[in-house]
Amino acid sequence: MAHLLPEIEALDADMRAWRHHIHAHPETAFDEHATSAFVADKLRSFGLEVHQGLAGTGVVGVLRNGGSTDAVGLRADLDALHILEKSAVAHASRHEGKMHACGHDGHTTMLLGAARAMAQRRHFDGTAYFIFQPAEENEGGGRVMVKEGLFDRFPMKAVYGMHNWPELAVGKIALRAGPLMGAYDIFEIVATGQGGHAAMPHLGRDPMPFAAHVINALQTIVARNIHPLESGVVSVTQVHGGDTWNVIPNEVVLRGTVRTFQPAIQDLIERRIGEIVTGLASTFDMTATLRYERRYPATINTAEETRHALAAATALVGADNVDTNPMPSMGSEDFAFMLQEKPGCYVWLGGGRGPGTPNLHNPHYDFNDEALAIGASYWVTLAEAQLPAKAAVRQAA
Numbered sequence: 001m002a003h004l005l006p007e008i009e010a011l012d013a014d015m016r017a018w019r020h021h022i023h024a025h026p027e028t029a030f031d032e033h034a035t036s037a038f039v040a041d042k043l044r045s046f047g048l049e050v051h052q053g054l055a056g057t058g059v060v061g062v063l064r065n066g067g068s069t070d071a072v073g074l075r076a077d078l079d080a081l082h083i084l085e086k087s088a089v090a091h092a093s094r095h096e097g098k099m100h101a102c103g104h105d106g107h108t109t110m111l112l113g114a115a116r117a118m119a120q121r122r123h124f125d126g127t128a129y130f131i132f133q134p135a136e137e138n139e140g141g142g143r144v145m146v147k148e149g150l151f152d153r154f155p156m157k158a159v160y161g162m163h164n165w166p167e168l169a170v171g172k173i174a175l176r177a178g179p180l181m182g183a184y185d186i187f188e189i190v191a192t193g194q195g196g197h198a199a200m201p202h203l204g205r206d207p208m209p210f211a212a213h214v215i216n217a218l219q220t221i222v223a224r225n226i227h228p229l230e231s232g233v234v235s236v237t238q239v240h241g242g243d244t245w246n247v248i249p250n251e252v253v254l255r256g257t258v259r260t261f262q263p264a265i266q267d268l269i270e271r272r273i274g275e276i277v278t279g280l281a282s283t284f285d286m287t288a289t290l291r292y293e294r295r296y297p298a299t300i301n302t303a304e305e306t307r308h309a310l311a312a313a314t315a316l317v318g319a320d321n322v323d324t325n326p327m328p329s330m331g332s333e334d335f336a337f338m339l340q341e342k343p344g345c346y347v348w349l350g351g352g353r354g355p356g357t358p359n360l361h362n363p364h365y366d367f368n369d370e371a372l373a374i375g376a377s378y379w380v381t382l383a384e385a386q387l388p389a390k391a392a393v394r395q396a397a
């Protein structure tokens with residue numbers, strides 16, 4: 001059983017109510033106005049200094065205690081997804097077509113709970129920053145916050161992140177130094193030939209065989225160019241071309257995604273896609289363009305901060321419940337942009353209810369409330385251990 005902090009245990013019912021409120025009122029990327037206002041109000045009521053407006057709907061709560069200039073950041077995400085909720089829970093989405101299917105309602109709630117408990121306990125000397133970022137899904141709100149000066153305005157030695165993980169049983173925490181989540185890139189290949197009558201292919205330049213060869217050749221990058229013990233994914237996810245039976249189209253468009261953990265492999269895959277497209281375009285007498293865009297970098301935990309996160313996780317749930325060597329995920333996470341600027345560690349918090357637990361982004365998913373007190377206790381344990389100790393001085397909160 002986890003060693004929950006008493007201040008957090010006392011908040012459990014409140015946290016569940018906050019989580020259900022946020023879940024029922026999901027807002028998507030950069031549109032999290034009501035959620036952001038809810039967070040800011042709560043932080044103010046706990047006695048924190050509140051900064052709004054970073055990346056639009058972002059919120060930073062500042063909790064200072066004592067005279068130390070030491071500071072750490074804890075980060076949660078505010079946004080929901082464009083998914084029609086199919087769960088039957090009483091707090092199901094009231095906003096049709098939008099849903100907290102990634103558990104950011106739980107993340108926001110746990111960080112609020114931690115802010116409340118730390119403001120009550122005052123067991124530290126320094127500053128804790130509570131970072132609530134918008135638009136984690138697709139739109140890179142974390143990148144925007146960093147670009148708009150998050151770490152200049154709120155200087156901190158390290159930043160920590162957490163995501164609920166339904167594949168991991170509730171009560172467990174998983175983490176590792178190095179990459180935990182993949183980099184997310186996209187590509188688009190537009191092939192232009194010369195359309196015409198399908199019965200007279202020799203009079204045109206058909207982009208279809210070119211597209212077929214490109215799809216096949218792209219699959220050789222991971223299989224033939226990457227070290228067998230390294231990893232990468234190249235997935236073609238869209239093929240667009242042609243409208244009818246007897247016409248060779250002028251153009252075919254291919255789109256897809258690349259996932260990697262190592263920047264050198266990311267560079268290699270991007271280079272090889274370019275070489276394959278150029279080489280096959282020449283072979284098939286096509287005009288082909290490639291757009292390659294790096295969306296999210298890999299989420300890479302630094303060694304020392306991973307040790308701090310491990311110590312906090314072990315103190316909370318016990319060594320038997322901490323997985324220190326989880327298989328990294330090729331999913332991606334825009335907390336990666338914060339880790340490019342500051343040392344830190346991102347962990348997975350168990351949320352599984354056993355076999356059949358709906359996974360993230362599933363329309364039946366619902367954040368596991370049993371994880372709220374564990375996640376909030378982890379935040380407080382970690383932040384207090386990262387800041388110089390101070391005897392508890394209770395202040396009005």
Ligand SMILES: [Zn+2]
Nearest residue numbers: 102137360361
């Ligand atoms: Zn998600």
Ligand SMILES: [Zn+2]
Nearest residue numbers: 102104136163
């Ligand atoms: Zn998420």
